[in-house]
Amino acid sequence: MSPKFNIDRPKISDDEIKQHQDFKTLVERFKQQSLKQARGDESWWQNKKVRYSTVIAGITVVCTITYFSLFNNKTQQSKTNETLITQNTSPENQTTAKAFIKAPSQKLKLY
Amino acid sequence: MAINPHFHHTNQQLTEELVIIEAAKLNPEKFAPLYDKYYKQIFNYVYQRMDSKDTAFDITGQVFLKALTNLQKYQFKGVPFASWLYRIAHNEVMQLFRAQKDKRAVNADIGDLRFICEETEELFFEEYIPAVKKLILELSSEDLQMVELRFFEKRPFKEIAEILDITEVNAKVRMYRIIEKLKKSLSKLKV
Numbered sequence: 001m002s003p004k005f006n007i008d009r010p011k012i013s014d015d016e017i018k019q020h021q022d023f024k025t026l027v028e029r030f031k032q033q034s035l036k037q038a039r040g041d042e043s044w045w046q047n048k049k050v051r052y053s054t055v056i057a058g059i060t061v062v063c064t065i066t067y068f069s070l071f072n073n074k075t076q077q078s079k080t081n082e083t084l085i086t087q088n089t090s091p092e093n094q095t096t097a098k099a100f101i102k103a104p105s106q107k108l109k110l111y
Numbered sequence: 112m113a114i115n116p117h118f119h120h121t122n123q124q125l126t127e128e129l130v131i132i133e134a135a136k137l138n139p140e141k142f143a144p145l146y147d148k149y150y151k152q153i154f155n156y157v158y159q160r161m162d163s164k165d166t167a168f169d170i171t172g173q174v175f176l177k178a179l180t181n182l183q184k185y186q187f188k189g190v191p192f193a194s195w196l197y198r199i200a201h202n203e204v205m206q207l208f209r210a211q212k213d214k215r216a217v218n219a220d221i222g223d224l225r226f227i228c229e230e231t232e233e234l235f236f237e238e239y240i241p242a243v244k245k246l247i248l249e250l251s252s253e254d255l256q257m258v259e260l261r262f263f264e265k266r267p268f269k270e271i272a273e274i275l276d277i278t279e280v281n282a283k284v285r286m287y288r289i290i291e292k293l294k295k296s297l298s299k300l301k302v
Contacts, residue, residue, distance in 0.1 A: 002248045003215035004162060007224070007240070012164065014151070020168045021150045023143050030139055030179045 128192050136182050146175060149193050153200050159259065160204050162216045170207065174200045194273040201256075201274050217247065217255065223263045230262070231294045239300060246296050254289050261286055 128145070135142040153174055158167035177199050185195055208215045224243050247258060253275075260271045272282040
């Protein structure tokens, strides 16, 4: 939809414009608005329910994180211990005196 | 092109304004001289783009309230404080038109249309008025804003750039393209 085009529309008089000019009301509106804004900024924290629930939630998050990090450390440690034990007990790793070069067979007559 | 003297400020005037702004940042009551100085200009800017007088007054009030609320963010850029107010007004008006397209109106004097024809180096004939009107209304929203600011309100490019939040060079390039577009269309009308 194209806008309306007015040519030589009668202008509004200065007196009429001045009638709407009201600085006091503007300042009052500004003060009310800034007060509302300030209250809004504070009110979310001043609300007891919100404050307590955020504190509790925060503590819970910290506790769970620390618990899991500790628990993971413990399980990892036990796992490493287990692997060490298994490594020690496995027959392959047993240190039996094995000659690097096989002894010559007795059947073999070298002379 | 003669620039509207309303939009030209000397260095001294700019400094005086800056002093008032700094005072108003600390105390909103000190904003009064700027409010008195620019209320009419801002109202005319808003009313120029719509039909409803009441809506224009409402928006003007809203512009000054926003200006006062965001005064701490104002930064001096070497142009009159009015440019910043115009930018707020521009945003408010555009916001209204996005919600209610039917509120948009273009207002011009017959002299402004004649001036467009002179700028495009075409002779102005009274019988061309409907065609020129049609051409202007066919422009995109951005181009129409440029035409209003430059031809109808006779603002310098620096201020147009500040209002539309573009560079001065960009504003000049856009204006040049619009003039070329209008030239083409007007020359077709002549044939």
